[in-house]
Amino acid sequence: MEVYVGLGLAPLILTIASFALPLISLVVGDRKWFYHVYGLVFGVVALVYALVSYNMVVVLGKPIIYPFGGWPGPIGIVYEVDGLGAILGLLVAFDMLLVILYSWWYMWERDGVEWYYTLLLLLETGMLGIVYTGDIFNLFVMIELLAIAAYGLVAFHRSKKEAVEAAVKYSVIGATATTMYFLAIVFIYGTYGTVNMADLALKARPWLCLHDVDSCRYLALVSGTGYGNTLIATSIAMALALWAFTFKAAVFPNHFWLPDAHPEAPTPVSAALSGLVVKMGAYATLRFVYTLFGVNSTLDMVVSGISLRDAILVVLLILGAISAILGALVMVIQDDIKRLLAYSTIAHLGIVFMGIGVGLSSVDVGIASIAITGVVLHIINHSFGKTLLFMASGVYIDAVDSRSINDMRGLGKLLPFTTFALILGLLHLLGIPPLGGFFSKLLIYNALMNSGLVVFAIILVLSTAISILGYMKVIVSLIVPARPTELIGRVKEHPLPVAVLFVIALIIVMLGIWSLSGGIDYLSSLLNSVVSIDGAREYINSMTELSSRLAGLG
Amino acid sequence: MRIVKALPLMLLSFIVYIVFTGSIRLYDIVTGIAVAVVIGLITANVVVSNPSKAYSINRLRWLIQYVFHYFLVSEVKAHLDVIRRALSPRMPINPGIVRVPYRVESDYAEALVACSITNTPGTVVVDLDKDRRIFYVHWIDVKTPEPEKARLEISELFERYAKKIFD
């Protein structure tokens, strides 16, 4: 039986590692290098497991399953990784490794390293769990794990007023949002009688039973059929869940915590938050809108001429458009470099949500597939780009001990390597052709144009155009003025962050080249399972196949 | 020394465990003994100060006699009294805080007397002065403000038993 222990083990090992860290800290005491090495080791371990899982998915060409405790299907929790999950898991593990490496430099002189790494490992656990899990309640638990680690890390600079205020705001609204998601789970369980994702995907598409008799028989045996008014309950559950997810992804009405929270965290954590954590909201939205309640599902039933799913997607499109414009506009007037980057995150998440919104029922599956490819590529591009930018900004902030762009005037000439990487990152996020960012924006733009949503395509371009101003402001004020004389000699580049920055810069360039040379096709071949009906069937079947065998029925 | 102190606690803990579980299968007895040993050893130094008292059967007998006497006589009388006051339309109350001196020595005896006073409706220990050995008792019907007479009314019985049990 093809069961992959590594898949289930990856987050678990990180958890146990972080459980053990305080115990070890009682022995190790003040020897800080140990914690750094510890963090790095487990970062590498997670990366290895993520790579193995990714490889499995690619080799097998279908979603891989890990049943915990040997319990079949909807009875126990399963981890189910398809192409989307595998790619994002790899991204998380790789990016977190870079963050940990950067933390070596950033946290070397600071106190509380053991708690920092404990929380960072928990953060990584949460993200890996979110992308791997095949169970919506487990998703809730992982979101909370991610959230609590994020709150703790945002408040890590405890003596800074703004940091504490941001943490309060973040945690109060975050607790509300996740409670709403829990309520959504209650509604879903109430109406479908299951919390397993594959099971839900089948229950939401009853007509699939015409083709997949085996899966249907198994699942009907184990978890029955729907209860009550399925459409109503699903729509209310979707509304509540999307509230929570848009909060996590900082899309327009729920974006207000991000510009406070992200800049106030320690710089590597800002990079992780902006680069990865907000993407988890986008990932969960993707799962809910496509895998669980995709085209022709219960949610897609037409009520008085309008499909509810389309309405939800249009709302997502509009919210995405507003946050793309809003993020870009507010970004331009920022003086604080980390705040500027945070607003840029909002703008990019808006673009991602516009991409997610393409999959209307009237739109051809091929175009939706292009859009999803664009979304995932954009998530990857933005992750690396934003990580790079935050890390570079950390170097500047360390140099001048201030976050204002005005204080950094001319600093670019003193820190040439960092500045080079920063400019590369900015151009990457802007979407200058040879770099990776261009291709993802192009894909989303194409999808929007082809599906007749021209307005949104224009908004995408407009948002990019506006954000040029903001990015140029950073570049110009770093390069053009004369070098600040009082800083000469005091400021020099530490090799470690520069190395990390260069690794990311290299990745960015590689992403561009890779996208040009067939990477997009490769990606869309991995991702088409998300959008297409065949993909959904594969998702369901690979779960039921293993489960019915485990239950002794197959 | 510690074990000598812990033994009565272990016994107490074991009895509580078994009564709470309500069954005497092997599993319960084994785990009960384990729990009792652990808890007894941990809390021995905090809870018990003079172990020799804990081993006297006589004191246990007094305790049981006290419990019966207390619940069957004093409590019933006091309950009826307070319920009468609560339900009668004129509400004949006459409250006040009086000094009640006490003569018992040990902490546990003191606590026993105080709890008994509080547990009897009609009297509540509001405060106590350890140096001057006085309870301040809130009395629903102050028959006399004089401490010694109040002591006779309120706590004479409890003290007699408490002295026998703990001192």
Add this chain to the structure above:
Amino acid sequence: MVTKIDVFVAISIAIFVLSLAYITSLGGLGPLPPVDVRDIAYQYLNLTYNPWRRFLTSFALESVTAIIWDFRGLDTLYETAVFYGAIIASIALYRGVKITHSRGGTGLSPIAKTVTRLSFVLIPTVAASVALHGHLTPGGGFQAGSIATVVIVLAIIVFSRYFLPGHGLSKERALLLRSIGLLGVGLTSIGLLLISFLLGVNAYIFQNQAKLDAPLSYPSLVDDYTLGGSLLFFNLSEFIAVAFGFMIVFLLLSVSEEDVREVVTRD
């Protein structure tokens, strides 16, 4: 003192509530009052203790504990991790604060102190009973841990914050014990997996009883009397972890403000 925002929020929430109520009246929550449970619940109820399906049961009498630590053990492990993360984040807020271990403090009245001493024996016994019978009667690790927390809260509040450290239970030691409990949880979850590596057979993470393709199992039955397999270990570890976790929380909360303020607000 009703502001405009108040009214706006109240109205929007009222609309939210009314729409929820309307939707429920259309049948969103299923039939009310319910007559039957969901089909999957039958599976859980049926598989909790089922000697006739030897390879698909968890041999516990309590379905909820069985779900928590066996059917859906992963949730609970990560839930423990969330709780742990909250405590770690709080400790990180208080890093560098020295808790003085000297005796002192006034505490509450002497009677309360005496009775609390007595309850140090009774309450942990009850808690341990709840923990050790978690697979038989309602209860389990977390429940027992939070019952045992009564003792800790009482010790801190009735005596003073110096009482527990004065008797050898400082914050560091609590952290040590808590970590041991957590590692117990973690190791129990991968215990059979580790053994299976040695024996060269198949096993799953969180496996409790033997499955069709995984022959290992934790001890479950002693002549018809269920031991609950891994549930017992989980409950015990969780009991320790939760009780001492709360102890850390309350020790941190009770630190005197003067001690903390300068350390924590310093740059």
Add this chain to the structure above:
Amino acid sequence: MTNIAVLTAYVIVLSLYVNLGIALYGIFARPSLVKKLIAITILSDTANAFAVLVGYRWPRNALPKPPVIPELPVTRRVLEEYTSSAVDPLPQALVLTAIVIGLAITLFIAFIIIQYYRLYGTVDVRKVRRI
């Protein structure tokens, strides 16, 4: 008879919704952070109560039972009786997890509120906004 039962059930559900609304009002409109924290606990409790209500049942001609097997030598008859009368254990397990998670979040927010007060000297968000 059945109508009355259905009506009462709706009253219960409706009062839970009202609680939900009250809690949301507390979170969004009350100025004090401690009050917000209280409101958050009420909110999550209400969500949990919903979950348990979803898992409840009143089997025909029998009393509902808690999801614990009531007799020790488990025979087929005991198991059958148990399966046909016990309430749904899954929502209860989910709620247990959710309660613990909510507690964890509450604890952390409590700590951060204390820290907030140390830095700002108030827990009133309006005053801080004015600064």
Add this chain to the structure above:
Amino acid sequence: MSLEQQVTLFILAVFPLYLLAFTLYIIRAIRGPTIPDSVLAIDALSFDIAAFLALLSILYRSPILISCAVVLSLWVYALDVYVSKYFEARDMGD
């Protein structure tokens, strides 16, 4: 009439009185001019609820429900203690 029915009827007959008492306690707890009043009312209420729960578990024929009563009585005592500590002490940890 069997013993079982007789006990059930007895408990059912007793319950309205309990509920009446609870309502009165709750009114006192909500009205209570001072906080100690409210806490006292909750205190008495919860101890009575503990007894009520025990009866309820007989009524529902599920004896295992009883362990909740212990917890309730324990934690309400703790509530008493820390409310009084709040009023009495300068600092909660003192």
Add this chain to the structure above:
Amino acid sequence: MIVVLEVFTLALLTLFALTSVVAAYLAIRERDLVRAVVFSAIQSSMYALIYYVLMAPDIVLVYIPVSVGLIPAVLLFVIKKTERYEGE
């Protein structure tokens, strides 16, 4: 007999739910935070009773310590360390 019990159960649930609404409302409206905590304790015990009647002893065992015991304790610690009255 069973029908009587069902009606009785529903009546109990309604009573507890309505009381919890009153208590929650008072907890949110009250300006004295200590009283708000006390009200939220009432509300929590009502919820605990609801759970009990809904046959969830495990949840009651968790919920009572958490909501009647620990959260009020934590909140009182917080209020003691910060300020007692909401608003001005």
Add this chain to the structure above:
Amino acid sequence: MYLGEILVAIGVFCDLAASIGMLRFPNFYVRLHAATVGTIGGAFVPLIGVALIALGAEWLGTYRFFLAGASIITAILIVILAPVGTHVLARAAHRAGVVAVKPKVVDHLEEDRARIKG
């Protein structure tokens, strides 16, 4: 068994009386006595009664001993803890001056405290 029912009935009566007293008594300190009636008469006695009923109730199955044992333990805990709870509340109320001892004949505690201070 019947003794148990009688105890429960007594408990209910005490409970009701206590709640009425709780509502009618004019002052916190007087209400303390009503609360004592409520805890001892209204909780301890019926719990013992429940234990007695449970021991005789064979239809409850094997767990009835658990019911009886747990009720007895609860009763004992209530008897131990309730007076302390009342006592600490009264003490705190008096010390913090939250409640005035309004209808009173004497208040020796107030006098003594004033003497120590003054």
